[in-house]
Amino acid sequence: MHIHGLIEDSATLANLCARLANKPYVCVDTEFMRENSYWPELCLIQIADDEEAAAIDPMAPGIDLTPLLDLMVDNEEVLKVFHAGGQDIEIVYNLTGKTPHPLFDTQVAAMALGLGEQIGYSNLVDTYLGFTIDKGARFTDWSRRPLDKRQIDYAIADVTHLSKIFPKMLEKLKKTGRGAWLDQEMERLADPENYHNDPDEAWQRVRVSSRKPEVLGRLKALARWRELEAQGKDLPRGRIVKDETLADLAGNPPRKQSDLGKVRGLSAAWAGNDIGGRLMAALDGSEPMSTAEMPPRDDRKPSLGKDGALVADLLKLLLKIRAKEINVAPRLLARSDDLESLAAGVRDGLAILEGWRYEQFGRDALNLVEGQLGFTVKNGKLKMTRTEEPAA
CATH class of the missing domain: 1.10.150 (DNA polymerase; domain 1)
Structure with a gap:
């Protein structure tokens, strides 16, 4: 297999994608950081077929990812292979508004082959290729530049191993006649609705014991407000307000903004600052949740x-x-x-x-x-x- 290393320019990437566009499948993985942001920060994309592999630097100045994204979401002739690809698919969706299709997830396929419900990548490699992978670069800060050769080799190995594993899994699925068992699961994984982040539905992530329509209505308004604040500031939603504080505010709403300074989990400054004002505006604009939207008992x-x-x-x-x-x-x-x-x-x-x-x-x-x-x-x-x- 030919390993290209790190691709940092648009022309080389376009040429690679032109070749891969004629292949039956490509294996894809991403490295990203999201600990300090709302949107996952895409730091590296690895891609391989059975003949060549490369890592692509999406942070390289001026690089045009269009050929790669077109391959992911518009080329229906090339199967996109992931392992536990939910977050990788989410990143592609955030960039394009579409999901990779058609796709194949080796973790899902492993369920039909008796390897458990959530087999890890290293265990999959051990099962099919018979060796233990190097885990030394697992905790790399992938956003830092430059990346050294060991980091790049580690990242590319994820897709070169997958390009060897996928045909073996496919052959076993054909022999056992279980390929059709996975069609529904793969289509469910590719459904864009799984990755659409609607602020009006964000309240469903927050646990609250009350079933009173007015409490749930306030929770919906507050969760929507938090989601928009987090998106606008590109911060994790928990950095804006934690779930338990949001639930407390919905159940025991403050009468005026100055009361926010007494709320556990909020800074005292919220009693008079702009973000506290926006929180109060969200509460004031809330309405009791409609019967149609109430969660089922x-x-x-x-x-x-x-x-x-x-x-x-x-x-x-x-x-x-x-x-x-x-x-x-x-x-x-x-x-x-x-x-x-x-x-x-x-x-x-x-x-x-x-x-x-x-x-x-x-x-x-x-x-x-x-x-x-x-x-x-x-x-x-x-x-x-x-x-x-x-x-x-």
Whole structure:
């Protein structure tokens, strides 16, 4: 494989992207800093196929990232491969308003290959390539320049290893016939709505015990205000106001700005400064949350009751058994909410009653709750046994 090192000029980057645009896949990783900012600061982009690899410096003066971003979001012929790529995808979305597509996440794929629900990158490398990666540069400040050769080599290795691992995973998925199991998961990961940061929905991140519409209305207004302040100042939202303080303000709103000086978690200066004034304006402009927007009560879920809760526990046991039998991560097969809904009598709109999930697990889960399957112990092992033939 040809390693280009660090690309710092537009012409070299454009030439690389022109070559990669004709390849079936590229492996992508990013290095970024976000401890002191609202927006992740993109510091390095690594990209590779099976023949060449490079690191790209997005901080290089005058560099034009357009060819690279076009490859990421507009070229539908090239598969973009990530490992645990959520934050990498978020960065591309922030830059373009689009997500990489089509994409493949090796951490998600690992769930279908019996490697657990969240296998780390180093463990994936060990499993497929049989060696331990150098973790020495993990805590690099990637925003500092210049980067030395060891740092650049470390970063590029992430995608060169991935370019060897991905074909091996793909081959195993083809042999096991499990590639189609991942289509829905990959499309969900690529959904732009996952990365759209709407200030009007920021309140949903904040835990608050009250369900009073006026409290939640104030929380929504305050969370929106905080989000806009954090974006405008490019600071982490917790640096503006912490969640617990925001919840306290929503539940016990100050009557006037001078009262902000007494609020735990706020500087006394907020009693008279501009940011305190904007906080009070957000509170004053709040309205009780509408019925349509109120979060659903837990008691609005299908009622399980004591017997239903026991049935749900049996379904979880069945899930554990079946996941072990077919060597797949349980979370890929079914979510707890689906199991509880099935136990409560819901039959429509459940993922486990559709497609491959129905074939691998849902059919037996349905038979269990309808009394056609049961558990038995044979030679010290828990087995499923049919109690009666399923209805036609």
